[in-house]
Amino acid sequence: MYKNPSVMAMDFEGVLIPEIWIAVAEKTGIEELYLTTREVPDYEALMNGRLRILKENNITLMDIQNVIGTVEPLNGASDFLSWARKKTQVIILTDSFYEFVKPFMPRLEYPTIFCNSLEIDEKGTITGYHLRQKDGKRKAVIALKNIGFEVISIGDSYNDATMLSTADYGILYRPSEKVVQDFPQFKVCDNYGDLRKYIEDYLSSDE
Amino acid sequence: MYKNPSVMAMDFEGVLIPEIWIAVAEKTGIEELYLTTREVPDYEALMNGRLRILKENNITLMDIQNVIGTVEPLNGASDFLSWARKKTQVIILTDSFYEFVKPFMPRLEYPTIFCNSLEIDEKGTITGYHLRQKDGKRKAVIALKNIGFEVISIGDSYNDATMLSTADYGILYRPSEKVVQDFPQFKVCDNYGDLRKYIEDYLSSDE
Numbered sequence: 463m464y465k466n467p468s469v470m471a472m473d474f475e476g477v478l479i480p481e482i483w484i485a486v487a488e489k490t491g492i493e494e495l496y497l498t499t500r501e502v503p504d505y506e507a508l509m510n511g512r513l514r515i516l517k518e519n520n521i522t523l524m525d526i527q528n529v530i531g532t533v534e535p536l537n538g539a540s541d542f543l544s545w546a547r548k549k550t551q552v553i554i555l556t557d558s559f560y561e562f563v564k565p566f567m568p569r570l571e572y573p574t575i576f577c578n579s580l581e582i583d584e585k586g587t588i589t590g591y592h593l594r595q596k597d598g599k600r601k602a603v604i605a606l607k608n609i610g611f612e613v614i615s616i617g618d619s620y621n622d623a624t625m626l627s628t629a630d631y632g633i634l635y636r637p638s639e640k641v642v643q644d645f646p647q648f649k650v651c652d653n654y655g656d657l658r659k660y661i662e663d664y665l666s667s668d669e
Numbered sequence: 670m671y672k673n674p675s676v677m678a679m680d681f682e683g684v685l686i687p688e689i690w691i692a693v694a695e696k697t698g699i700e701e702l703y704l705t706t707r708e709v710p711d712y713e714a715l716m717n718g719r720l721r722i723l724k725e726n727n728i729t730l731m732d733i734q735n736v737i738g739t740v741e742p743l744n745g746a747s748d749f750l751s752w753a754r755k756k757t758q759v760i761i762l763t764d765s766f767y768e769f770v771k772p773f774m775p776r777l778e779y780p781t782i783f784c785n786s787l788e789i790d791e792k793g794t795i796t797g798y799h800l801r802q803k804d805g806k807r808k809a810v811i812a813l814k815n816i817g818f819e820v821i822s823i824g825d826s827y828n829d830a831t832m833l834s835t836a837d838y839g840i841l842y843r844p845s846e847k848v849v850q851d852f853p854q855f856k857v858c859d860n861y862g863d864l865r866k867y868i869e870d871y872l873s874s875d876e
Binding site (some may be wrong): 464466469530545547548551552553560567571572573574575576577578579581592593594595598601605606608609610611 | 671673674751754755758759760767774778779780781782783784785787788799800801802805808809812813815816818820
C-alpha cells in the first residue's frame with residue numbers, strides 16, 4: 463500500500479540547541495531574560511518584554527551574537543540530526559530568528575531551517591521582530607501535509623503543541639513536567655537514542 | 670521595510686545532476702530512454718513508457734541504482750549548493766524518486782529534497798510510481814509562499830515552467846533553445862557563476 467513520504471518537522475531550541483535567551487540571561491545576569499515559552503506561553507508578550515530589557519540595558523544584536531557564538535548544540539544533537547537527514551527529509555521549525563540561529567548552522571552542516579526575522583536599527587539595537595505568520599510552526603506542518611507528506615514533529619514546549627497536534631506523529635523531547643501533564647497525548651522521550659528508536663519504529667511501520 | 674525571508678526552490682536533474690534517464694540510456698544502449706521532459710512534456714506518458722521499457726528489458730531498480738552510483742553531480746554543482754545553503758534556505762524540488770536520488774545525497778551533504786516514490790515488486794522490478802500530487806513543484810512553491818516566504822526558483826525544462834511562474838523570481842538554468850523560446854519571461858543563465866550573481870542581486874535588492 464502506498465504511504466506518503468515523510469518529513470520531520472522539528473523544533474530547534476530545547477531540542478537541538480540550548481535556549482538562546484537563557485544563555486543571554488546567564489551571560490548578562492539579567493534575571494528577567496530567563497523566562498522562555500516554557501513559562502510564558504504568550505510569545506508576543508514574552509518577546510516584547512525581552513526587547514524592552516535589551517534596550518534598557520543597551521544590549522545590541524552583536525552582543526547577543528557574541529553570546530550565541532559561545533553556545534554549543536546540545537550533546538549528541540549534531541549526530542542525531544545527521545542520522546535523521548539520512549533517514550528522511552528534515553526541516554527545522556523555530557520561532558527564533560535567522561540572525562540568532564546563524565552561528566549554529568556550520569556546526570550542524572546547514573540543515574534547512576524556517577525562522578522569523580529581526581528588525582535592527584543603524585546602531586545595531588534590535589527594534590522589533592517579524593513573524594512570518596501567527597502560529598507559524600503549525601502552519602508549516604499543514605503546508606507539508608497539503609503537498610503530500612506524512613509529518614513527524616518533535617518539540618519541547620507550549621509553542622510546539624499545535625505543531626505536534628497537527629503532525630501525523632508528535633513527540634515531546636525533554637519537556638518540562640508541566641508540559642507533559644498538559645499534553646498527555648504525545649509520546650515523550652528524554653534522549654536522542656530513544657528519539658531515534660521512536661522515529662525508526664514509526665517509519666518502518668509505514669511500510 | 671520588512672520583506673519576507675527567502676527560500677530557493679530548485680530543480681535537481683539538469684540543474685545539479687545530469688539527467689538520470691539519459692545516463693541509464695547510455696549505459697543500456699536503449700534509444701527510447703533518451704527521451705526526457707525536455708522532449709515529452711507529458712510526464713505521465715513519459716514515465717509509463719520508461720517503466721514498460723525497463724520491464725521488457727528486465728532492468729531492475731538495483732540495475733538503475735548501479736548506474737546512478739557512477740554518475741557525478743554536474744561540475745561545480747556541489748560548490749554552488751553549499752554557497753546557496755549559506756545564503757538562504759534551499760529545498761530541491763524534483764519529479765524524480767527518492768530511490769533514484771539517494772546515491773547523490775552524501776556527495777551533496779544531504780540537502781532537503783522533495784521527491785516522488787517508486788513501487789517495487791519482490792523481484793526488484795519497478796512496477797509503478799506515485800506522485801505526491803499533480804504539478805507538485807508548483808504546489809510546493811505555493812505552499813512556501815503561503816507560509817510567508819519569498820521564493821526564488823531555478824529549473825531547466827518544461828516541467829519547471831509552472832514552478833518558475835509561481836515563484837517570486839524564476840531562473841532557467843541551461844535550458845534548451847526551445848524552452849527559452851517558449852518561456853521568454855524568465856531570466857536565463859548557463860553557468861553557476863552567473864546564477865550566483867542573479868541570486869545575490871535579487872537577495873540584496875530585497876533589503
